[in-house]
Amino acid sequence: EAQVTQNPRYLITVTGKKLTVTCSQNMNHEYMSWYRQDPGLGLRQIYYSMNVEVTDKGDVPEGYKVSRKEKRNFPLILESPSPNQTSLYFCASSPRWREQFFGPGTRLTVL
Amino acid sequence: QKEVEQDPGPLSVPEGAIVSLNCTYSNSAFQYFMWYRQYSRKGPELLMYTYSSGNKEDGRFTAQVDKSSKYISLFIRDSQPSDSATYLCAISGQGGSEKLVFGKGTKLTVNP
Numbered sequence: 001e002a003q004v005t006q007n008p009r010y011l012i013t014v015t016g017k018k019l020t021v022t023c024s025q026n027m028n029h030e031y032m033s034w035y036r037q038d039p040g041l042g043l044r045q046i047y048y049s050m051n052v053e054v055t056d057k058g059d060v061p062e063g064y065k066v067s068r069k070e071k072r073n074f075p076l077i078l079e080s081p082s083p084n085q086t087s088l089y090f091c092a093s094s095p096r097w098r099e100q101f102f103g104p105g106t107r108l109t110v111l
Numbered sequence: 112q113k114e115v116e117q118d119p120g121p122l123s124v125p126e127g128a129i130v131s132l133n134c135t136y137s138n139s140a141f142q143y144f145m146w147y148r149q150y151s152r153k154g155p156e157l158l159m160y161t162y163s164s165g166n167k168e169d170g171r172f173t174a175q176v177d178k179s180s181k182y183i184s185l186f187i188r189d190s191q192p193s194d195s196a197t198y199l200c201a202i203s204g205q206g207g208s209e210k211l212v213f214g215k216g217t218k219l220t221v222n223p
Contacts, residue, residue: 004154033210040119042215043155043199058210090154099145100211102154 002027004103006091012109013081021076021106023091029101031094032074033058034066036087037105043090049074081110114138117200117214126223130187134200134214137181141212143203144176146185149216150196158198159185190221 004025013019025032033048035058045058049068063085065077074093078085086109092100117134124130132146143162147155159174161167167174173186183202187194200214 040215043213045210048210092154099157099160102147102156104154105152 002101004091004093004101006089006103006106008106009104010107012111014111015082016080019078019081019108021078021089021091021108023074023076023103024072025074025091025093025101026072027093027095027101028071029093029095030071031096031100032068033092033100034064034074034076035090035092036060037090038087046076046089081108083110086110114212115200115202115214118217119215121218121220123220123222124190126190126192126221128190128221130185130190130194130219130221132185132187132198132200132217132219134183134202135181136183136202136212138204139178139181140204141202144174144183145201145203145211146172146174147199147201147213148196149199155199192221192223195220 007022030051034046035043037043044060046064047058047066049055052071055066068074089106091103094100115136145160146158148158149155161174161176164176164178171188175184197216197218199216201211203211
């Protein structure tokens with residue numbers, strides 16, 4: 001089944017404790033991206049990647065890191081999470097930049 | 112002015128009603144127009160995709176683009192309770208690397 005998977009789906013952590021949210025797609029897509037979704041603010045892009053080893057900042061990159069060492073994986077790293085990073089996070093992949101396929105989401109709470 | 116504006120609703124209609132969801136945008140360079148549907152606790156899923164102006168129909172759903180007014184619409188005919196979700200418009204330019212710009216979404220409830 002073609003899909004984007006994210007892990008974990010739910011995470012509660014404390015301020016300053018490094019964490020990684022994994023994202024994997026099995027559709028051989030070149031483009032991958034990370035979004036956060038907050039009430040009243042909608043979907044905002046954090047980082048995107050157009051291919052292996054090619055990443056760039058989206059609209060709200062502060063406090064986040066990404067890497068793209070393999071085509072299928074695009075992990076999101078929070079080196080020192082803070083409460084304002086409490087959000088619902090989505091990974092997406094696409095064959096072209098437009099028609100993005102989203103993962104199921106990761107609900108992160110930073111205390 | 113925001114790139115994409117979408118009325119967040121919420122919108123509540125009876126089963127069988129025709130639903131109209133709308134977005135306006137500011138950049139005339141946008142060429143690709145999409146509608147995503149997001150059920151509660153799920154990721155958005157692509158519903159419809161159109162290029163440039165005109166209409167596109169898929170079953171009970173019709174996407175309409177009016178580039179002269181910078182206005183896009185999604186119509187749902189014979190709405191069903193299973194259509195209850197948040198609908199997000201998304202727009203992109205013509206370049207191969209241009210990102211999607213999303214509206215904030217309209218929450219729709221179809222009451223049986």
